[in-house]
Amino acid sequence: MAFSPALTQLIDALRVLPGVGAKSAQRMAFHLLQRERQGGRHLATTLEHAIATVRHCSECRMFTEGERCEICANERRDPALVCVVESPADVMAIEQNTDYRGRYFVLMGKLSPLDGVGPEELGLGILRERLAAGTVEELILAMGATVEGEATAQYVGDLARQNGARISRIAHGVPVGGELEYVDAGTLSQAFSGRRPV
Template identity: 75%
Template sequence: MAFSPALARLIDAFRVLPGVGAKSAQRMAFHLLQGERAGGAKLATALAEAVEHIQHCQRCRMFTESDYCEICRNERRDATRVCVVESPADVMALEQNTDFRGHYFVLMGRLSPIDGIGPEELGLNILRARLADGPVEELILAVGATVEGEATAQYVAELAERYGASVTRIAQGVPVGGELEYVDAGTLSQAFSGRRPL
C-alpha cells in the first residue's frame, strides 16, 4: 500500500533516529496522527527551534544556545582539569553520576579514517589551542574501549603531552556488582592489567 506523500515523508523523517527502522517509524507517525496531533505540533516546533538555535560551545563543543555553554561559563569549575568525552550524552552521564567539577571537551565521535573522521572532524584544533593557552594541567580521557576509542585516546594523549598536561584515563573493567565468571575476556583482561592499590 502506498502512503500519501506527506505521510511517507513523515515516516522517512523518523528513520533518521538511531534504532528506528521502517516499522517503528510507521508506528510513531501513526501514533502522532491518530491521537497526538497537538503533541506532534509541539514536537515539530521544539525540533525546528533546536535545529535553528543550538550550536556547539566554542570552548568544549557541548550543545548550547550561546557562544559558551553553562559549564564553560561557570567560574567555580576547575579549568585545570579537562575531561575528553565522545558525546554530549557522556557529559550528562558524568555530571549526573560523578563529583567531577572540571571542564569538558566533546569530540562528537572518535577517529575513524575508514569513515573519513580525522582530527579536524573531532575539533582537535580547538583542543590544541586550549592546551596551548593553558591552564590545563590534567587531561582525563573518558572514551570508549573500542578500537576507534583506543586510537582516539592515544592520539589525544600524545597531543596533551606535547603541551605538558598530564594524561589520565578513566578505569575500565568489571562493573559494580558484576560476577567475574560472567565478564567477557577483554573486559576482565583490561580490569586486571589496570588494577590499583587499595
C-alpha cells in the first residue's frame, strides 16, 4: 500500500534521526498524525527555531545562541585547561558527572578519511590558534576508545606537542562495579596499561 506523498515525506524526514529506521519512522509519523498533532506542530516550530538560532561557539564549537557559549564566557572556568571531546553529548556527560572546571573544545566528530572527515571538518584550525596563543597549558584528550578515536587523539596530541602544551588522556578500563571475568580483552588491556600507583 502506498502512503500519501505528505506522509511519505514525513516518514523519510524522520529517518534522518540516529537509530531511526523505516519502521520506527513510520510509527512516529503515525503517532504524531493520529494522537499528537498539536505536539507535532510544537516540535516543528521548535526545531525550525533551533536550526535558525543555534550555532557553534567561536572558541570551543559547543552549541550556543550567542558568539560564545556559557562555559567559555564563565570567568571562573580555567582557560589554561582544555578538554577535547568528540561531541556536545560528551560535554554534558562530563559536566553532569565530574567536578571539571576547565574549558572544552568540541570536535563534532572524529577523523575518518573514508567518510571524508579530516582535520578541517573537526575545526582543528580553531584549536591550533588557541594552542598557538599560549594560553592552554594542558590539553585533556577525552575521545572514545575506537580506532577513529585513537587516531584523532594521536593527531590532536601531536598538535598540542607542537605548541608546547602538556597532554593527558582520560583513563580507559574496567568500569566501576565491573567484574573482570566479563570485561572484554581490549578494555582489560587498556586497564593494565593505564594503571596508576595507589
